[in-house]
Amino acid sequence: MKKIRAFWVIAMLTASVVLHAQEAGIIEEYIEKYKELAIAEMQRTGVPASIKLAQGIHETMAGTSVLVQKSNNHFGIKCKSNWAGESVSHDDDARGECFRKYPAAEDSYKDHSNFLKNNQRYAGLFKLDPLDYEGWANGLKKAGYATNPKYPVIIIRLIETYKLQDYSLIALGKMERSDIAAGGNTPTDSSTTAGENASQTTPAGDDDPGQMELAPVSYPAGEFRINDTRVIYGAKGTPMLVIAQQYNVPLGRLFEFNEMAQVETLPSDQLVYIQRKRSKGHNEFHIVRAGETLRDISQTEAIRLEFLLEYNQLKEHMRPAAGEKLYLRGPAPSVPKLAKRESN
Incomplete structure (x- = not known):
């Protein structure tokens, strides 16, 4: 009986590591795909690239959610009365809610910036230091962006785990892209990630x-x-x-x-x-x-x-x-x- 129990414990731990590795890999792929959009939008409007990437990862399950796949909506923005574009129906807080639909991810990233920049509810965020990601994460929740009480914790954890602050520093001209290339945005915890056993770096x-x-x-x-x-x-x-x-x-x-x-x-x-x-x-x-x-x-x-x-x-x-x-x-x-x- 002890041997059977030990086997299942090992099996469960192994499965957990594999799932974590797959999740980390998908998140890293999302970051690689959209980091330049986040940097460009920070330079255009002041929305921190770290916040934008973390929100995109969370709201879309790193690009795999049903909503983003059918609407290119990376930030869970609902239609609201002033939305004149296309829309899709999606179950969220209630069934069949109206969400904005975009031709491409770039349009979603831009609309998210404009949504925050032009909405008086979020005006206080733009008075913060753009590198104060904790202030931004808590401010978004306070202003009513999300109903989940753990929303700031989730956003902050993503930023710190995947070193998303680096992209805000790049947008501000305080860091070079080559510095990221040297270190990557690999998760900062000690868990195994997909491809970890492969050669991590090779001479250029x-x-x-x-x-x-x-x-x-x-x-x-x-x-x-x-x-x-x-x-x-x-x-x-x-x-x-x-x-x-x-x-x-x-x-x-x-x-x-x-x-x-x-x-x-x-x-x-x-x-x-x-x-x-x-x-x-x-x-x-x-x-x-x-x-x-x-x-x-x-x-x-x-x-x-x-x-x-x-x-x-x-x-x-x-x-x-x-x-x-x-x-x-x-x-x-x-x-x-x-x-x-x-x-x-």
Whole structure:
């Protein structure tokens, strides 16, 4: 009996660690996807990037909630009498409540800023130090943004666990993006996170010997979506034919969708799209990480390589320098700097 009890205790602890790892991975993916929007909105309106990201994570379950998937509403903002845009019906405090619907996440992020900035109830928040995230979290609850009495605690914990204050510092010009690249936004507690056993950092090579790559992003199991495109995260050694058959995609199309040479098995752990990627990215731009190739970026952002090259006036063999901004939705104002071996 003791052996059976011990087995179940170990099994439960193992399951808890796995679930925590999956949750942390999804949250980190959300941060990576929307951090630039949060920074831009802080610079535009003064809403702290740390607060905006924490609210987005909480309100959408890190981008996985039913509401955000059917409305792009990242902040749970209800219609109110002055809303003239599209809406969706969703059960919240009552059944079938009216929530705002947006064409894209960017519209939700902007409307959230405007909602706070132009509402007298939240005027006191903008008198606070923008780095006072505790004051903002408590002020939002006091002003009636949320009914959950633990709302400030949740927001503060997210900010501190995932180092979201860094993005407010970047928006204020008090911190460089490269400082985040060195440390990442890995949870600050000691729990195991997805990908923790993989190599955390590798030298940046010819770009900058002092710069390090970010740890690999953790993706959900099974099918999910990036930029509204169906994708899985395949393990090294998985036969391509098995993926094609499992997701009912012709094998030739699978190679075409992922702009890859024909191989029998995946040569590394990687994203595998099971439908054609988009001509525009979900985000406005992508900040190049050390070691990233143009195809890596194309896969990460779910944008077809041909359009990524066209927008940024690049050739497939080129390698942009770490820290450069690649545009994903239209022509870049200038050609990005290349890694040293390309620019010589």
